[in-house]
Each structure stands twice: as C-alpha cells, then as structure tokens.
Amino acid sequence: MTRDFPYRELGTLSDPEQHLSALAISGRDTERLLRQLRDMLLIRRVEEKIGDMVTAGMIVCPCHLGIGQEAVAVGVSEHLRATDRVFGAHRSHSHYLALGGGVYPLLAEVLGKLDGCSKGMGGSMHLHDPAHGLLGTVPIVAGTVSLAVGAALAARKDGGDSLAVAYFGDGAAEEGVVHEAMNLAAAWRLPVLFVCENNLFSSHLHISLRQPSDRVARFAEAHRMSAMTIDGNDLLAVSDATASLVAGIRRGEGPAFLEALTYRWRGHVGPREDLDVGVNRGSDLALWKRRDPIRRLADALREAESLQEETWQAMDRAVLEEVETAWRRADAAPYPDESALLDWVYAGGAAK
C-alpha cells in the first residue's frame, strides 16, 4: 500500500525504472573503483551469509539486512578518516564494514561471541569499532543522531577538522530528536554530516503513508544547512556529494545533510524478501533489483574493460572465502563468561 501524496519531490530518483545504466566512470581512478566494488561485494556477501544463517537457525538475534544499499556506506566512508566519529542504527552492517571493520568480529558479534566487536554483548544491532571510527550503532530509531552531534561538538573542542557522521533512515526523520539534533548542529555550526538513507520504507510502511513528501532533505533545508539528495545506488553520486559536503564541513561551514535514495531488498528484519509483501513492495522490488549498485559499477568497469569476467569471479570467490573462513572461526569461538552480565554494567566491573 502506498498512497498518492501531495509532494512527490524525488523525481526520477524514486523511480526504479530510471537510473539503471552503468555508471559513468571515465576519468575516475580505476584502482579505487575496483576496491570499492570489492567493498560493496564484501558487504553483500556478508549480509547474504548472515541471512542464510538466520534461515538456518544458526543466528538468533534480529538482523536487519541492507542488501541493495551498499553504495551509500562505501561512498561515504571513502571521505572519512579514522579520527572521524561515526554512529549508525539497526541496519548498520554496511556502515561497519565500509569503515574497515573486520568480518570476523562482525560475525562473532552476531553470534554473541566474546571476540565480537562488542564482545558479544550486542549482536547485529549493536556494533562498536572505535579503531575504525565507529563509535556505535544501536536499534532505538534515531537514538544515536544526537550522540553524533555531541561527537561533533567534541571534534570542535579537540580542534582540527575531524567530523562526526550520523547514519539514519527516512523513518528516523519522523522522530523529534532528529530535528532537535539538526537544530543544535545548525545553531552551533558543528562539524557533523547527517546521512539519511532514504529507502522509502520504515519497516512495512512506504514514506507516502508517513510523511507529506518523499524528500527528507527538506528538513535539513529548514535548518538552513547544506543538503544534497542523490541516487544512493550510484556509488559515484554518493562519493561526489559526500566529498563536497565533507569538504565544507571540514572548512568549518557547519553541518551538512546527505540524502541517499536507495532500496532494501530484504524484509525489514531477517532474510526474507517477502516479509513486507503485505504492503506491496513485491512488484517494486523486482525493479529495484535491476538498479543494483554493485552491478552498475561492475558493468561500468566491464564496459571500460577494467574488469575481466575472471577477475570478477576471482574477486567474488575471494570474498566468499573470506566470509566463510570468518564464519567458521566465529562459529567455533567462545561465548563471554557469565560474569560479563554484571561486570560490564559499570566501568571497573561488578565489584564497584
């Protein structure tokens, strides 16, 4: 069920029958594109594996897969440094991996193992990898957006030109705290990049059933910050927009907002494609799969003869092998000790 609503403002960006062609990569650094292709592929294969293992009953914790949305995190992360501070939400495997987080700690985390990036205390919905700049992802919708603004405040106090990133969704934009956070960032001119992955859905509900317009960046404009709305399935568009917004932030021009239009291929939670079918995602989904961000980059590289079929196959095999190896290790890894339950409530352990 979607609805005719007064302000359909995304134009072709929300039309799955547009923006299907291979990306225009001429003049771009091929090495980098190949690396980014691999990054996207890795994210996809990891999430597919997670999906399979949920189906198999090996993974119990709720997993929100972002398959189809890989270009956003990869395109954004390209412009971040380890000193930048990133926050995510419930659908953040891609944010974690694109920043350089390891596959093994992710899978171990999803299994609740001690080697997990959150020591097994969080599962899929709570990822933590400060070494790569990821301060945290948690599943309360919009819960980390104001935290990112605080990290931006910290960055300004530190001096230098580090920034903070808040990833959130079109649904999260309905939480009041996002608007408070945007106002704080704008009033205080803080170095924070708001990245809204607009996948048109908040669980089963299309944005037309939740907001008067489909374009989320209008809120950022109201807060008088630089905002761009782009095709989130186009790695180059994400990357270019991020480059320009991040440069402005690092120059001290205050917060900026990136709206990346994309689409998730699986249900809201778990691996099933048909979970949300009751709300007619069914027909659109097939179309959106043709707007695959990975295929569009791979096609471009192929057309430019920068990617041979066998290189592609080898890349995929290597990725799959990496994922499988990590999975086997994670599966065999130990759980946290029972004492973890009380020891990590307060700093310094249960004794205190």
Next chain:
Amino acid sequence: MTRDFPYRELGTLSDPEQHLSALAISGRDTERLLRQLRDMLLIRRVEEKIGDMVTAGMIVCPCHLGIGQEAVAVGVSEHLRATDRVFGAHRSHSHYLALGGGVYPLLAEVLGKLDGCSKGMGGSMHLHDPAHGLLGTVPIVAGTVSLAVGAALAARKDGGDSLAVAYFGDGAAEEGVVHEAMNLAAAWRLPVLFVCENNLFSSHLHISLRQPSDRVARFAEAHRMSAMTIDGNDLLAVSDATASLVAGIRRGEGPAFLEALTYRWRGHVGPREDLDVGVNRGSDLALWKRRDPIRRLADALREAESLQEETWQAMDRAVLEEVETAWRRADAAPYPDESALLDWVYAGGAAK
C-alpha cells in the same frame, strides 16, 4: 546578548523601529474593532493586575505575562468557534481571555481558589475552559502541541469543519515533539492551526543564540503546510492571516501555520521588566513598547474619529473596574477542600 547569525529572515518584522504607525482600518467594521480593542485592553489590564499582585506578594504561583502580545490571541480567536479546540502553554492568559474566558475564574485560579477555571488546581500555568473551547494550557514547553493534533484528529472523526489550535512559542519549536506533531498533522492532513508566537526570546535567550534563522515558519514549510509570517502586533494582520489559514483548514486542506512576530514587555516570568536585562533586552524593549498593538489600533480608531478620548477613558475605566471587582471576589473566595488532593487524581474520586 544576541548574535549575528547567518539567516536573518524576518526582515522588518523583527525591527522594532518599523511597523509603528497606526493600523490601516479603512473599510473595516468599526464595532468589531472597538470590541477587539477592548478585548486587548482587558487582557493587558488583567495581566498588569496579576503582575502587581505578584509584586505585592498576594499571588505566589509563577505567572508568565504576555503584555505586549495581546493582538495575537485576539486576532486568532476572532475566527474560532466554541466547537474548535484550543491548547496553550505557560503564557496563556491572553489565549484564555480572548476566547471569552471570564476574568473572575482566571484570577481565582491564579490564587488557587475553588472557583478558578481549573478549580484552583493549576494556577496561572494550567488554564481550562472547555465552554469557550480552551481544552488546556500547561507549562511543559511544547507539551500540548501534539495534544492539539489529537484534538484535530477528533474533529475530523466528528465530521464537520471544526479545527484545533496549538499556541506555542519560538522556543517550543526547538522541542522535537513539535516537529513530530507537524509531520503527523501534515501526513494525516488534520485540521489544526499551529500558532507560533515568535517573541524572539525563550526566557533569557534571543533566538539568534538558539536557531540558525529567526523565522520559525520555515519548519512548517518543510512539512509542506501553508504558512504565513506576519506582524503579530498588528491586529489586522493577525486577523487576516488567520482568516485565510482557517478557511483553508475548514475546507479540508490540512494543517496550517501562523507565525506572529511579537515581543513581551515583561521578564520571562513574573512582573519585572528587567528580569532578562542581563541578556540585553533592555534597549530593545523601549523600542518595542512603541510598537504597542493596543496603541496602534487605538490610534487608527482615533484618526478615523471612531474613538473619542472620553470613550477610550470610559472603556479603560470599565475594564479596570471589571478587573478590580473580579480580583476582590477572587481574593475572598474559598480554597478547594483538602480532599481535592486525592479526589481528582482519578475520575470518580479517591475511593476508586
């Protein structure tokens, strides 16, 4: 302390040296204007009395005076019916009186007396007068805005063309729930008029210290609702804008937003003019007093020879007499019984 901030968007509206002349009333209904003049005067005299009685130690509860802002409530209320549902906040004496609420129940309430509009259980910050459409005013900033949206939902369910009104301030626009409420109203196309009394201050802080722009209606525009920003010290501007927005709402066009630029003459709370002087309201205040909404209407009526000096004096005397009589009665009225403390926690009394 104010601040240079990037978006000064109110133009002359925020300039106290502009918009000083008498209102242009030609072609308007003189009877109505005289009635509205009296309404504004009554609000002012009641609030002055309350201020005096706070100073005298006769009133204890916190009183937020809106002296200087009288044109907003009077101009808005003109277009409301008893079946419309109005909500206010901490500075709501004018909202109550402009809807037709009695002086005696207001003063009794401020004194915590049983005859008060809230039976003495609320004081100045909690006014309730459903007979005139006022469902409630409470002091948690932004606390009633979503309630008004719910009243609008109720109005739509009722059928008919009643609407709801939410009064709030420029400071309240910083509370996330206001943005959630605007989105709900816009997504569901509910008959609600958001009235933002932008007096440039949230307690001691000028809007330039809190928001990137001084124009609050930009948020309503982001929510894609009809919005107007007008001189809130011009009764005719308030009235005309309200007329047009209310007509749209009653025609079923969904929510609308009125931003009325105004200024309060007293401190944030209590009668003192100099309460907020530490933040340099001092110099502006003298200028703003010249933009007195009452004087501007009175001058216009005088110029049009529709108001003789003696009528004006008589009007004021009558108003003052009404206020004094009500005060004496309220002062002598009884307090609620001690049983009220527990009896009104739940419907049906303490026994249940």
Next chain:
Amino acid sequence: MTRMNYGTAIRAAFMHLLDHHPEVFVIGQGLWAKWYVGNSMTDLDKLYGVDRIMDSPVSESACTGAAVGASLCGYRPIVVHPRVDFMLYAMDAMVNQAAKWSHMVGGQAHPAVTIRGIVNRGGEQGAQHSQALHAWFAHVPGLRVVMPATPADARDLLIASVLCDDPVLYIDDRWLYDLEDDLPPVVERPLELEGPELLRDGSDITLVGSSYTTQQCLAAANGLAERGISAAVVDLRVINPLRAEPIIASVRKTGRLLAVDGGWRTCGLAGEVIARVAEAVHPAELRALPRRLTLPDAPAPTSKPLERIYYTLVDDIVTAAADLVKEAAR
C-alpha cells in the same frame, strides 16, 4: 466458552471495543503489518478500516500526545507501542500530561486514553529491545497500570482499561501470546473494581507475580506441590493503584513471601510488594524473611549463555520457595 490464546484474546478485546464503542480507535506502529504485534491485531485494519486502525510514523511522542488530545474530545484512543523500550520517547505525553491532566484541571476532564506497551524480549534482542518498566509507571499517580497474566484478563482487562475514564497503561508480554484458555463471553467490568487476585490458595508460602511471572508462579506452585509444599499464588493484575490486601491476607496465612517480578530489582515492583507486606504483617506472623526474584540489575544481554542466566526460570522460583520454607522456623 471460546478457546483463545493470550494473543487472540487481546484481538478479541479490540474487536469487542471496536464493535460496540464507536469512540474507540487505535494508533500505533505496525498495525498494518502482518508481523509487528504477533497475533494480537491480525487484520483489524481490514475489518475496521484504516481510519480506526491507524498505522503511524515513527513518532512515539506525538502519537501518544495525539491520543491524549483525542481522548479529551470524547474519544477512547488506544496507542500501541510494540515495545516498552520505544515508549521512552513518549514519557512527557504519558507522565507529564495524561497522568496529571485530571488533577491539574480540578477533575473537570479526564484523558480516557489507553496506552498499550508490549514487553518483547528474549531472542537475543538486547538492552534496548527487552525492557519491562512497569515499576516506573506504578510510581506515577494518575496512571492506572494493568498487567494481565491470563488470556481472560488479556481480553477483559483491555476492555476495562479502554472503557475506564482514566489514562491506563496496559502492558502485555509476548512470551504469553500462545497461552490458551477457554473464555466465557465478554462482560464489561469497571477497571476500578479490578485488583490483585488469589489464583491458588496455599498454606506454606505466598508467591506473588504479575503477567508472565504469574504463570511462572503457577507452574512453580505445581512443582512445589510435588515436593509437598503448598504455595499460594497472588496475581497482581493491576499494579497502580496497587491494592495489597489480597497479598497481605495470604502472607498472614502462609507466613512466607516470595515476590517474583519480570523487571529490575532496585525500586522495582517486587520490592514494593515486600514493603507493603512488611508494613502490614506483624513480624511475629512471619515464618521467614520475605524474598524477591527479579532480573539482576543489569541491562538485557544478547549472548545466549547470558540470556539464559538473565531471566528468572520456573526452577529458580521453585528453588527459592523451597529454600524459604526450609529456613529454620522460628
């Protein structure tokens, strides 16, 4: 008699309310989804239309406030929060506005709103998707708080909550949804008359539970009976305002109290039960120190082995109760 489970009993309550009370409508997240609130609201949108079953934006605060507002205009809205955790965004509407409204306006208006908060935990969901904060709400005057433990109560207390003129927080637990029972036809009863009930009498110890822990107490009572221990079970049902008389009466008889609660320990509901008993039952009538079983004072973990030790099991109740009975009689 109709066979229902706890989930379908909730659905039956919605149907009864929507059929007979035109002023009832529902706002909440996931009401048009097949999977959001288990089997407790299946297809209600189709049966009653999307104007009465309103799925909503992700705006807990405004949705709750809107329901409060509509309740002041003659409606009886129900707001559904699929998890109690999400409701933390709605504290102002619930606690500052709804709970205080009647008092603030001198009893002249009552927000007849029902807030349904679902406890949904386990399954490695972790700290932000597992909370049971009923003790918070029992602390708030003006807010009635209801926690049904049986399919019959799941249905009838929801109806009573919605028909009550006060704001009510109705808390149901997804761990109970499959529990079955035969239910008589609906009778509308005033919520004001409902309170804790002795579900099972006994002479050695009083077990007090609410919602899911009541069912655990009943199971534990069976286990204890096998060991020759006669346990009474009191189901709290309505935890605010809390009427402690049935608990006190039972403890006077058994001399022993074990309060079991699905929330945290400190300033929790089990502590309140102990306090009520301690204030009222003369020490000489007590045969053992009162005890409580609660969650440990820690956020919910995700990891399997930690989840296992985090939640109270029926065996824990049996063991604790048996220990209390064994304690040197005095």
Next chain:
Amino acid sequence: MTRMNYGTAIRAAFMHLLDHHPEVFVIGQGLWAKWYVGNSMTDLDKLYGVDRIMDSPVSESACTGAAVGASLCGYRPIVVHPRVDFMLYAMDAMVNQAAKWSHMVGGQAHPAVTIRGIVNRGGEQGAQHSQALHAWFAHVPGLRVVMPATPADARDLLIASVLCDDPVLYIDDRWLYDLEDDLPPVVERPLELEGPELLRDGSDITLVGSSYTTQQCLAAANGLAERGISAAVVDLRVINPLRAEPIIASVRKTGRLLAVDGGWRTCGLAGEVIARVAEAVHPAELRALPRRLTLPDAPAPTSKPLERIYYTLVDDIVTAAADLVKEAAR
C-alpha cells in the same frame, strides 16, 4: 574551612572541575541567565567562557544525547536540567543510551556524562514543575544516582560524579540551597566508594532520608531527642547502586525503621529501603513494623492549603517516629 551554602557549594564544584579538568564542560538551559539555577552557577559563563558553559535551545532530548556523544569522545560533559520534570523529554538518551552503553559494547566504552536534574518545587508551581523522580532512575541499571543532602556532599559528590567514568544522575534540591556549612578543601574521591552514611547514631529508631529529607530527619532527630527518643539518621547519598548495609546495621541496633522520601510512595525509594531491611533483618530483631513517609500518590497541587498537606514536614517525621516507638513493644 570555607563557609558555603549548598548552592555555592555546587558552584564551587563546577569551578573545581572547570579549573582542573579541561575535559569538563556544561550544557543546559539557563546557564547564561541570572536566575535560572539559583545561586549554583552564577557567572560561570563569564569566568570560563560560553564555549565551556553552553546555554542551550529548549531541546532536552538532543542536548542530553549530545552530552552522551561527547562523553564517548573523551569529554566529561555535564547536562543541567533546571527541573527534573523537563528531563522526561530526555529519557531515551539517559535510559536507553547512556545507562546501557557500556554493557551493550562489552565494557569497551563508558559514557562519562553527568546529568544534573534539579528538584524545584513548592511555590504553587504545580504538577509539571515539582517532580522528584529519583526512584525511576534508581531502577535503571547502569545509571549511578546521587542525591547530596549537605553542602559538602553537594560539592564533593558533584565532583565525584563528573570524574566517574559511568553516567551519573546528580539530583539537587532547591529547598537546600541556603543551607550553610564550613567546608574543608576539596579532595577528589571516587564515586564508587561513596554510599549511605550514618550521620547520627541512635538507639530507638532509624530514620532514613536522602537529599532534603535527610535534613528533615536530622531536624526530627533533634525534636525526638527532646522527647527522650534517640533516633539514628542514615543519609542515602547514592541511591543507585544502593548499598543498604549502613541502614541494615542501624535497624539491627534500633529495631525500628522510618524511611522518609521526597518522592511518591508506590515503587518509590522509601519502599525499596523497607524491602532491603525486610529481606535482611530477622523479624525477631524488629520492635515495630517499618514505616515510610512519602508524598501521597497524587500530582503536586498548586493551591496553598493543598501544598501545605502535600509535602512532608519535620513534625510529621517526629510524630510518626514517636508513634513507632510507642507501639507496643513485643
């Protein structure tokens, strides 16, 4: 020794922190006003600059969240909420985020944020401007909750809170601001070592208070002494995690407990104190039923005569304690 009152002692703590700990800064409403937070922060903006004393928009939720975020980046922010009531908008940041963060990430990061919630009531302010919700927060694992009763604690526990690596809710009460004392120089002490303290020993009854009610208990103990009743007074100081040993030790000695709290009754702090004692003190050691004095379970009224009966007075404590002591010894 320096003479200070509770309000200026808080200010001294801010100055100590800002002088010696560059990672400390403050966000809150009214910090640049002359009148918002009493005398507790006068001119700090002038002394330390508006970058470290940040007055804020009316955005409790985002301001609190921002402080949590900054605390994850090596800072020790303090968020000031001029009224506990306003803090209800910030529940997610405090309870879902800050309190759970360390646990959720396996103890690898700690939000060293301090949230200062001021209890500001009386003066006919009414239901939304009077709340004392400390029992809620004592219920939340991961959040340390501090309630100073004396000028020395007002200063030293604020310092300890801010230097603690955990999220801390520091609650001060405006009714205490004029209370004076002579204070020794600051010594930084770890908050983990702080807990309830016996402020006055006695043999007939144990009075337990926190914050303002501790001062009332001390005054009541004087009144009781005049009647020949020897009352011990325990000041809770840190209510989460709550260490009950000093209370239990005192009740073991006096055999009687009167818990006095400035919050509501049901599921409140006084009930928790009674529960801890009931769980630990053998009935034979009790000479009377434990009792509590709290607010009645009603929102705060505004009307003068109702305010008068709403709040507990020292006389109420004296009377209740004397009654307990008079109760037939057993």
